[in-house]
Amino acid sequence: MSVLLIAEHNNKELRPFTLNAATAASHIDNDVHAVIIGHNCEEAAKALSKLEFIKKVIQVEAAYYENFVAENFAPVIVKLADNYSHIISSANTFGKNLMPRIAAALDTSQISDITKVIAPDTFLRPIYAGNAFATVKSKDEKKCVTIRPTSFDACESTGGSASIEKAEASEEFSKTKFVKREEVKSDRPELGTARVVVSGGRGMQSGDNFKLITSLADKLNAAIGASRAAVDAGYISNDHQVGQTGKVVVPDLYIAVGISGAIQHLAGMKESKVIVAINKDGEAPIFSVADYGLEADLFEAVPQFLEELNKLNTIQK
Amino acid sequence: MKILVAVKRVIDYNVQIRVKEDNSGVVTDNVKMSTNPPDDNAIEEAVKIKEAGKATEVVAVSIGEEKAQETVRKALAVGADRGILVKTEGVVEPLSVSKLLQKIVEKEKPDLVFMGKQAIDDDCNQTGQMLSALLNWPQATFASKIEIKDGKLEVTREIDEGLETIEINVPAIVTCDLRLNEPRYASLPNIMKAKKKPIEQLNASDLGVDISPRIEQIKVEEPPKRKAGIKVSSVSELVQKLKNEAKVI
Numbered sequence: 001m002s003v004l005l006i007a008e009h010n011n012k013e014l015r016p017f018t019l020n021a022a023t024a025a026s027h028i029d030n031d032v033h034a035v036i037i038g039h040n041c042e043e044a045a046k047a048l049s050k051l052e053f054i055k056k057v058i059q060v061e062a063a064y065y066e067n068f069v070a071e072n073f074a075p076v077i078v079k080l081a082d083n084y085s086h087i088i089s090s091a092n093t094f095g096k097n098l099m100p101r102i103a104a105a106l107d108t109s110q111i112s113d114i115t116k117v118i119a120p121d122t123f124l125r126p127i128y129a130g131n132a133f134a135t136v137k138s139k140d141e142k143k144c145v146t147i148r149p150t151s152f153d154a155c156e157s158t159g160g161s162a163s164i165e166k167a168e169a170s171e172e173f174s175k176t177k178f179v180k181r182e183e184v185k186s187d188r189p190e191l192g193t194a195r196v197v198v199s200g201g202r203g204m205q206s207g208d209n210f211k212l213i214t215s216l217a218d219k220l221n222a223a224i225g226a227s228r229a230a231v232d233a234g235y236i237s238n239d240h241q242v243g244q245t246g247k248v249v250v251p252d253l254y255i256a257v258g259i260s261g262a263i264q265h266l267a268g269m270k271e272s273k274v275i276v277a278i279n280k281d282g283e284a285p286i287f288s289v290a291d292y293g294l295e296a297d298l299f300e301a302v303p304q305f306l307e308e309l310n311k312l313n314t315i316q317k
Numbered sequence: 318m319k320i321l322v323a324v325k326r327v328i329d330y331n332v333q334i335r336v337k338e339d340n341s342g343v344v345t346d347n348v349k350m351s352t353n354p355p356d357d358n359a360i361e362e363a364v365k366i367k368e369a370g371k372a373t374e375v376v377a378v379s380i381g382e383e384k385a386q387e388t389v390r391k392a393l394a395v396g397a398d399r400g401i402l403v404k405t406e407g408v409v410e411p412l413s414v415s416k417l418l419q420k421i422v423e424k425e426k427p428d429l430v431f432m433g434k435q436a437i438d439d440d441c442n443q444t445g446q447m448l449s450a451l452l453n454w455p456q457a458t459f460a461s462k463i464e465i466k467d468g469k470l471e472v473t474r475e476i477d478e479g480l481e482t483i484e485i486n487v488p489a490i491v492t493c494d495l496r497l498n499e500p501r502y503a504s505l506p507n508i509m510k511a512k513k514k515p516i517e518q519l520n521a522s523d524l525g526v527d528i529s530p531r532i533e534q535i536k537v538e539e540p541p542k543r544k545a546g547i548k549v550s551s552v553s554e555l556v557q558k559l560k561n562e563a564k565v566i
Contacts, residue, residue: 071456097456101446130540253566271540275546276555305556309556
C-alpha cells in the first residue's frame with residue numbers, strides 16, 4: 001500500500017523539511033501521496049505536486065486549518081488513513097505535535113524520529129539523545145512514523161507532476177483556539193538547522209564575553225549555542241542550550257568554545273560532521289570528540305580566529 | 318481545580334549511557350535514576366498554580382516498576398499532595414502509557430493533566446498528545462508559559478519558528494518545556510513530610526488495558542564512533558585545516 005506524507009507549509013510555501021520527509025517516504029515505498037491541509041494553500045499545494053517522489057496530492061481546505069492546530073488536522077488524516085500503510089511527517093515541532101494524535105486515534109504505536117529506513121516495517125532511531133541507536137520493527141498494521149529531517153536529503157523540488165485532488169474538511173475542534181505566532185525574526189540561522197553552530201560554555205566567564213561568540217557566529221553565518229553550564233550561570237538564555245536537555249544539533253561545523261564537554265552536552269552535538277574545540281584545559285573531555293582541538297586561552301584564540309577569517313577571500317555561507 | 322501530573326523515572330541525565338554487550342538495550346543496573354527533567358517542570362508548574370490559589374489538589378502519577386515509587390515520592394516532596402503508582406514490568410510504549418493514564422483520568426477526573434514534553438530515555442515525545450487524542454481534549458505541547466483565565470488556559474508554545482500562543486478549554490493536556498519554570502529543590506523537612514503522604518499502588522493489569530508492545534526492539538547499538546581527531550598548534554593552522562582539509566568554511 002501507499003505512503004501518505006503530511007506536508008508542512010505556511011499556506012504559501014512548503015516548509016523545507018517536507019522535502020526531506022518526501023525522500024524518507026520514498027525509502028519506504030515508491031507510491032508516495034502527500035496531503036496538504038491549510039487555508040488558501042493553493043500555491044503550496046502546487047509546489048508539493050512538483051516534488052520528486054510525490055505521485056498524488058490531496059488538498060484539504062478550511063478557514064480553521066490556517067494555523068495548523070493538531071486537533072483539527074488529526075481527524076483529516078485519520079479519515080484518509082484507510083488507503084495507506086504508512087503515515088509520515090518530519091519530527092520537528094509540527095510533526096511531533098500532530099503525529100501522536102493520529103497514531104492514538106488509529107491505535108498504532110508510533111515510531112518517532114527515525115534516521116534510517118531499514119525495511120518498510122523496520123527503522124533505525126536514536127534514543128538517549130543519540131547516545132544509543134535502536135533498530136525497531138513495528139508489528140502494527142498501519143505505521144505512523146516521524147523522520148529526523150537532517151538524516152535524509154531534501155528531494156528535488158521540480159520534475160514531479162502529481163495530480164491535485166481535493167478532499168473534504170473535517171469538523172472544527174472548537175476547544176482549541178489559535179491566538180498568535182511570534183516568529184523569531186533573525187538573520188541568524190535557527191539553531192536546530194544551522195550549517196554552522198558556535199557555542200560557548202562556562203569558560204566564557206560572563207554574559208558580556210559572549211559577544212566573542214556572537215562575532216564569530218556573525219562571520220560564519222552560524223547559529224549560537226551554549227552549554228548548560230553557561231545557561232545555568234546566566235550568560236545566555238536557555239533557548240540556546242545544546243545537549244540532552246536542550247537541542248540536539250547536527251551541523252556541518254560545530255565550534256565549542258570554553259566548553260569542557262559534559263556528557264549531557266556531548267549528547268547534543270557529537271553527531272556534528274566536523275567538531276572544533278577551543279579550551280585551555282588540554283584534558284577537557286570535549287577534545288575526545290573534536291576533529292580539531294586547539295588548546296589555548298579562548299580570549300586570545302577567538303580574536304585571532306576572527307582575524308584569520310578576515311584574511312580569507314571567501315567564507316562558505 | 319485538580320491537576321494530575323505524570324512523572325517518569327529515567328536514567329539521570331548526567332549518566333554516561335552504556336549499551337549492553339548483547340545489544341539488548343542500555344545498562345540500567347546500578348545506574349543513578351532520576352525524574353525525567355521536563356516532568357520536574359510539570360510538577361513545579363502544578364505546585365505553583367496551587368500555591369497561587371488556583372488549584373486545590375496536585376496528584377502525581379507514575380507508570381513503571383516498583384522503584385518508580387521514588388519518582389512519585391520526589392514529586393510529593395516538592396509539593397504534590399498525593400501519589401499514584403501504576404506498576405508495570407518491561408517496556409511500556411507511549412500508546413500503552415496513554416491508555417493507562419486515560420484510565421487514571423477517568424477515575425480521578427482532573428481538570429488538567431501536565432507532563433514533560435518528552436522523556437529523555439526513549440525520546441518519543443508522544444504520550445501527552447496521545448492521551449489528549451484518547452480523551453478528545455485540547456492539547457498544548459511544548460509549553461513555556463501557562464496563564465489561567467476563567468476556565469481556559471492561555472499557553473505559549475515553543476515551536477521551530479519561535480513562539481505560538483493558543484487558548485484551550487479546560488479540561489486539557491499540557492506538555493511542558495524546560496523553559497516553563499525553574500524547578501525547586503526539595504527541602505529536608507519536605508522530604509520527611511512527603512514520606513507520610515499517601516501513594517496508591519495499582520497494577521496495570523487491574524486497569525483492563527492491553528499494554529503488550531507493538532514494537533519489537535531488534536537491537537540497540539552504540540552510535541558510530543568518531544575517528545580520533547588531532548590537536549592543532551595555532552589558530553592559523555586551525556583555519557587552514559577547516560578551509561582546505563575539512564572544507565567547511
